[in-house]
Amino acid sequence: MQHPVQVVVVGGGYSGVTAANRLTGHPDVEVTIVNPRAVFVERIRLHQLVAGSDDAVVEFSRVLAPSVRLLVDAVERIDAPGRRLLLASGETLVYDRLVYAVGSGRGIADVPGAGAHAYPIADLQQAERLRTALAETGPTAPVTVVGGGPAGIEVAAELAEQGCAVTLVCAGRLGPSLHPRARRSVARRLRALGVTVEDAPGSRVTAVRRREVDLADGRTLPSAITVWATGFGVPDLARASGLSTDALGRLLTDETLTSIDDDRIVAAGDSAAPSGVPLRMSCQAAGPLGGHAADTVLRRVDGREPAPFVMGFVGLCLSLGRQRGIFQFEHADDSATRVHIGGRAGALVKAVVCWGTVESLVLEARHPGATRLPAVFGDRGRRRMLATSGAAAADRAVAGGLRTPGTHGGAGRA
Incomplete structure (x- = not known):
């Protein structure tokens, strides 16, 4: 009798849960998901947790298929030759196939004092810590938010x-990924809320202290709480395990999301760098990446060749408090169009998107494969670029030293 194929998914975020649920559609596959927390975190609601309007968590029993085994633990190293994971608990977990979906975190830049005094907000623990700090400081204390992007x-x-009393320090243009029309709309709403926006060229933060921040133009701003909402990093697990990564630490893969080192390992979500040209870190990309990673595994289990990943962006949505929001329509290549929905309608669209991300996981848990993205929505520009250059993107990544340990960088979110 043939034993079931053991597939382990590392990471229980949007991408990892999507992959785990999709994998349950195969009768000969057993799925284990390893995650350091016992609840699913709605990362796109963490700013609401900080403000007290949502708890930003969902029970895994709601979003995971019943046949998926949840192991609450952390992976410390991947032994790719031995096909096993070394866990923080001291246990060892053996796999036949591995889905690498460890996600991303807020990267603290090399700014003096930022690591000690700034509050990042990229995971549940960080958001809860910030919420506690705000409650202890009081509502009238000055708050500085560093980062003019979506977060x-x-x-x-x-x-x-x-x-x-909030000051938003942008280190340049507010909402750089927004179309100018949408940017003006966001700026008006922030002014109406009383947010001071620092977006001049000299507004880059050069130092963070316990109750103030220094800017590049020589000014010092009072800041009882400094929120660090700029730049992303990814866990160092792949690189520390000897796998090829890009400079940020994302696993280097081909367009099927297969590791360039080991065809039994696929990557998904923020921790994947297909052809060395990763997509924007976002829940919008996480679901399709997770589903396609699972499809690649299942095709190989059946002895078939996996297909290239297809993805096209639709929009970028922002909440601007509970009563207003904005939805920026985008081209498939993630560039902004002139069209956006703002005001209360924008807030409604944002609310529907937040609801829909969880409901898509629920749907995939009940009906594996139900949330596939039609190929017509794919980014044709990316396909043309990769088709004309062949493997040039991956070759450039390797030639640039991205197979070896490099420097940490940052990225964006939606």
């Missing part, structure tokens, strides 16, 4: 709506 804008608006 910074959402945190600043949410806290300002709760009555906090």
Whole structure:
């Protein structure tokens, strides 16, 4: 009798849960998901947790298929030749196939004092710590939010709506990924909420102290709480395990999401770098990446060749407090169009998106394969680029030293 194929998914975020659920559609596959927390974290709601309008968690029993085994633990090393995982508990977990979906975290830049005094907000523990600090400091204390991207804008608006005195430090243009029309709309809403926006060229933070921040133009801003909402990093697990990564630490894969080192390992979500050209870190990309990683595994289990990944972006949505929001329509290549939905309608769209991300996991748990993205929505520009250059993107990544340990960098979110 043939034994079931043991597939382990490392990481229980949007991408990992999607992959685990999709894998249950095969009768000869047994799935284990390893995650350090016993609950699913709605990362796109963490700014709401900080402000007290949502707890940002869902029970895994709701979003995971019943046949998926949940192991609450952390992976410390991948032994790829031995096909096993070394866990923080001291246990060893053997696999036949591995889905690497460890996600990302907020990367603290090399700014003096940031590591000691700033509050990152990229995971549940960080958000809870920030919420406690805000409660202890009081609503009138000055709050500085560092980062003019989606995360910074959402945190600043949410806290300002709760009555906090907020300064948003952008180190340049507010909402750089937004179309100018949408950017003006966001700026108007932030002004209405009383947020002071520092977006001049000299607004880069150069130092963080316990109750103030220094800017590149020589000014010092009072800051009882400094929220760090800029730059992303990924866990160092792949690189520490001897697998090829890009400079940020994302696993280097081909377009089927298969590791360039080991065809029994596929990557998904924020921790994947297909052809050395990763997608924007976002829940919008996480689901399709997780589903395709599972499809690649299942095709190989059946002895078939996996297909290239297909993905096209639709939009970028931001909440601007509980009563307003914005949905920026995008081209498939993730570039902004002139069209956006703002105001209360934008808030409604954002709420539907947040609801839909969880419901898509529930749907995939009940009906594996139900959330596949039609190929017509794919980014044709990416396919043309890779088709004309062949493996040039991956070759450039390797030539640039990305197979070896490198420096940490940052990215964006939606």
